[in-house]
Amino acid sequence: MALFSLIYDRFLLSSKKRKFRESGIKDREIGNTPLIRLFHYSSSYSRLMYAKMECENPTRSAKDRVAQYILNKAIGAGRINKDTTVIEASSGNTGLALARLSNKMGIKCIITIKDKVSATKISDLKQQGAKVIICSAKADRSSLDNYITKAEHLAETIEDAFYVNQNYNPYNTEAHYNSTGPEIWDQTGGAITHLVGTIGTGGTLSGTAKYLKEMNPEIQVIAVDAKGSVLQHFYQTRELDKSKASSYNMDGVGKKFIPANVRFEYFDQVLQVSDIEAYHSCVELNHEESIFVGHSSGAVMEGMKQIAHECDRKACIVGIFPDHGSKYEKSIFSNQWLEDKGFI
Numbered sequence: 001m002a003l004f005s006l007i008y009d010r011f012l013l014s015s016k017k018r019k020f021r022e023s024g025i026k027d028r029e030i031g032n033t034p035l036i037r038l039f040h041y042s043s044s045y046s047r048l049m050y051a052k053m054e055c056e057n058p059t060r061s062a063k064d065r066v067a068q069y070i071l072n073k074a075i076g077a078g079r080i081n082k083d084t085t086v087i088e089a090s091s092g093n094t095g096l097a098l099a100r101l102s103n104k105m106g107i108k109c110i111i112t113i114k115d116k117v118s119a120t121k122i123s124d125l126k127q128q129g130a131k132v133i134i135c136s137a138k139a140d141r142s143s144l145d146n147y148i149t150k151a152e153h154l155a156e157t158i159e160d161a162f163y164v165n166q167n168y169n170p171y172n173t174e175a176h177y178n179s180t181g182p183e184i185w186d187q188t189g190g191a192i193t194h195l196v197g198t199i200g201t202g203g204t205l206s207g208t209a210k211y212l213k214e215m216n217p218e219i220q221v222i223a224v225d226a227k228g229s230v231l232q233h234f235y236q237t238r239e240l241d242k243s244k245a246s247s248y249n250m251d252g253v254g255k256k257f258i259p260a261n262v263r264f265e266y267f268d269q270v271l272q273v274s275d276i277e278a279y280h281s282c283v284e285l286n287h288e289e290s291i292f293v294g295h296s297s298g299a300v301m302e303g304m305k306q307i308a309h310e311c312d313r314k315a316c317i318v319g320i321f322p323d324h325g326s327k328y329e330k331s332i333f334s335n336q337w338l339e340d341k342g343f344i
Ligand code: PMP
Pocket: 091, 092, 093, 094, 198, 199, 200, 201, 202, 203, 204, 205, 251, 252, 253, 294, 296, 297, 322, 323
C-alpha cells in the first residue's frame, strides 16, 4: 500500500497537483466578486442598496475564500503532505470549497454534514471526491452523531488529519479581513455606510466588518441571525441560553453555541430572520432583481429592508449574499419540499 501510494504520488499524480500541495494554491477565480446595485430596492426604499455576490466564486459561495486561505496557511506551516486528510464539519459550502481544493492537491477530504442540509449540496460534495458523513441535526455535542463531534473524533483518530475547525480557526475571519473587506471598500469608493451579513461561524461578517470599521469607524454593521439560533440572545445578554434554541431550516446561519469567529464587538445590531421571511425575500429577489441566490441571501435582503427605514437617505447599504440559488433546487426552490415543510 505504501509503495503504491509512493508510485501514485510521484508518477501518476499530475505535477500541478503536487505543486499546489507544496507551494500553495493561487486560484485567480476566488474572490474579486461583483458588487451589484439592487435597482428595485434602491428605488423602493430611496436608499442605495448593493449586493456582494459571493455566488460568483468557483464553488458558488463565500467559503472558497476561507478554504483557500486556511489551506495555504496549513501548507505554509508544513501541515499538509501527500497523506493528509482534510476534515471539516460543514453546512455544505465550506465542505465543497475544501473538497475542490483538496482534489486539486490530490489529497483526501472528509466532510461531516447535518441531515437537514439540502440534497444538492451533498451530491456536489461527492462529485468533488469528498467522503461525506451525514449526521443528525438533532444530535447534541455529547453524541458521535453530532456533525462537529464526529469531525473532531475523525481528526483525532485519522493519522495526518488536518482539521479545519472553521468556528474557532482565526484564519476564517482573517480571510475576509484580507479580501472581502478591502473589495467592498474599493468597490463603493469608501461610500459604504451600512454592512449587512449573516452569522454562522461569524467569519464572513466579522472579518469584513473589522476591515471596514478600521477604514471608517462610523460604518454600521448589522448581523443577521436565524430565528431558532442562540446568537442574538447572547449578543443582547451575554448569556448562552440553550432553551432559546429551536429547529429551523436555513443552511449555514445561526448556532446553538458561540463560535469564536462571531466577533460581537464589530456588530452594532443583531437581527433575527425566520426561514419563511428569508424564503420570501429569495423569491422577491428573483422576481424583482433577476438574482438567483440562496436562502441566507434572502435573510440578508430581509435584514437590509428592515434597517433601510432607520437609515439616513444618503445611506449606502451593502449586503453580503453568501451563495447561489442552484444549491437549493431540492429545498427552498422545490415545491414538494416547501409543501413538506409547511411553507405553502
Ligand atoms: N450562509 C450560508 C449558506 C453558509 O453556508 C454560511 C456558512 N456557515 C453562512 C451563511 C454564514 O457565514 P459565516 O460562517 O462566515 O458566518
